[in-house]
Amino acid sequence: MAILNKRPAARFRCFRPLMVMLVLCSTGNLRGQAPPQVSPVDSGYWMPVAGVEQAVDIMEVHNGHLYVGGLFVDAGGNPDCDGVVRWTGSGWEALGPGLRLSNGSEPWITSLLSHNGYLYVGGSFHDAGGDPDLDFLAKWDGQTWSGVAPGINNKVYSLYAEGNNLYVGGNFRNAAGNGRNDHFTMWNDSAWIPFANGLNNTVFAINRYQGELLVGGSFVNAGGDTLADFLARWNGSDWEPFGNGLNHWVQHIGISPAGELYIAGLFTDAGGDPRADHIAKWNGIGWEGLGEGLDREVEEFIFDDSGWLIAVGFFQNVAGDTNSHFIGRWNGTSWEKYGAGFNGETRAIRMLGDSLFVGGTFSIAGGQVSHNVSCWVSLPTAISEAPVPIAEHFSLAQNYPNPFNPQTTIFFELETSAHIRLTIFDAAGRQVRTLIDAPQNPGEHRVFFDGSHLASGVYFYQLSAISPTSQQASFSQTRKMLLLK
Template sequence: MSSNSGNSWKLINDSKISNLNINDFTNSNNIIFAGSHKGILKSNNLGENWSLINNELINLEISCLTKSESYLFAGVYNGGIYRSSNDGQNWIPINNGLSNLYINSIVTFNNYVFAAVGGGNIFRSSNNGESWELMNHGQNLFSVYSLKTTQNLIFAATYNGIYKSTNNGENWYSSNYGLQENLMVRCFAISNNIIVAGTINGIYLSTNFGESWIKKNEGFWNDNILIKSLLINHNYIFAGTYNNSVWKRPLSDIVNIQSISSEIPENYSLYQNYPNPFNPETKIKFNIPQNNFVNLSVYDLLGKKVKILVNENLSPGTYEFSFDGLNLPSGVYFYKLNAGNFSQTKKMTLIK
């Protein structure tokens, strides 16, 4: 448990939870629920103490949890879906219509409940799980590991990339521009228009609701790190990895650059920053016509590099970087774009 955004952690010593594999959390009205390989636990005091609330779910491995306004839903590995109307004291199975009882993810959205089940299928219920209907209608989404919602969109993380629906699951579309081909995606974290995807090859970011993605692995010891869970909280991104602990990074570190168009430009180009002069923020736009490693850096009048803005592989498209000169003195600066054999430099003026 951490009370300072992950800077330090305290071991929870309650014997009821200390030796369990925890697969998922959800919370409601200051109550935290934890799904484990031996059922469900509940804490009323921010995780200091836990109580088992299994009853009908004793010794079942809980894969996922979610809470609607009136119900708590639990997905069970090879055991279907259960529902509770009294904060987990009692549970009933709600599997009518499901083709597979291996449950990977459950979300509630627009008065519906969605469930990702084994075999790459997504089901929807309009009556809190009393009955289920298949929503991918023969479209093979391969293994669906996680579902996440934002605005009027539903995102599915699958063995074969990302899919999204704009109409409550009626239709699903591939949403993989910028991702490695056939990339396994395991999880999401969403905050407003910021969508972070955890994959078998690290983290990808979208700031345009999944229209395009940018890889964001700076700081990881291995570029092929497997991300199993993600959380955005207090302006940080937390990443739970496979056998590599928990990592965190300020959200501001990765959202300064935005893909503003996925249309492939004909040529490399670097635009004049705007506004210019500026104080203290300005935007720098550039075009990338092909996959390439891109470096965008800022230099002072003496040619000293004072800031690296971009230093990563980017997919073709048009990008915009929000540069903050708050910690720099007034003066003339140069920003330089290097991508493959292309190099261009422009001048900007900071006036405080």
């Protein structure tokens, strides 16, 4: 199971196909906003998501929904949305009465993990769901909060699970009164299990690589070994170094779809490679850089469906572009910008279907006002200013923009001349408009649609190629779009 983790910041701060993706990124009323800045490199743009009042530090997908955690209260204006919330597709939903500290101040959620039907939540909070025993670590079943086990006495930064074993890292000491349960321990469904004599500072990341348990953080001399600083592996009886040592904290440990090990954090020159700054890959015998590395710390990274690594953090000037900050994509040979970037730090990233969500402490994403959460929307390849080619097949692309208010453009392409019918339906399947019912030439086509007369909601547009003999559809394709007023 994936690890989800966050270190403390330098300062406090609070399944589908593409057509479903754009509904998930719905943002409320778009009237009056400037058009989004479209990235020519990535063929997409950053779409604002209903704002979160302060910092977003962690994200997780659980039971098909996006959950975000951080140092915030009143997400989307909901007074119960404190610390951790669920994205409904149009707004934020509280998890019961939310979370708080005992003094009434904001909770700080720094770890989320989906496992065995529960959402595990770790951080700095007390009395989850009003239960005085649910401090720093709790789990949510979709309706209520419950405890994992008593004994954690300080902030949880990382969670990792295998079967019934829950691994926990953080800033705690003496978990369950055991002096060896410092900063890292495991709950085996009946007791907290220590690992040798514990670690001497915070654990921010946990993962398993080729059968070996790895931890990263701000600790040094794990197992008494001076080379086991900031990253260590468990050999079954004690901690030992992994690689040739690092010079600063490890924030994140990730495994690529190909089974390759990557780490990220505050370190520079990992394993002696001057290019291995803030992110590095294990090549089997040592650490190597990804290009020239990045200029500041990397908070987290994920791998998309193509296997490309997407990193977020405090770095700037991705691929030499001074207008592309705080997010970058590694394509295997070089770094690429991911849209126009952000005006503040990015700290969390997660894919939900084809949707890419990013959280942090920013107010602008891709030139659009976006309070601490934004969603990347990929444009259909039909959006192009190039000369119209002869299409190789019949296809219907996603409309743009989507969501829209009240105007949008629908794109389709034809391989041969055909009688085409393009029809709009509402969510109940009622036909509300026919945009085209006439012969069309081969190539790419764009059709303007104005929904001024329609109510807000989900609509479907269907492209049909009509047989001249039977007058029946010989080809038909349908997509979804969202009208927001």
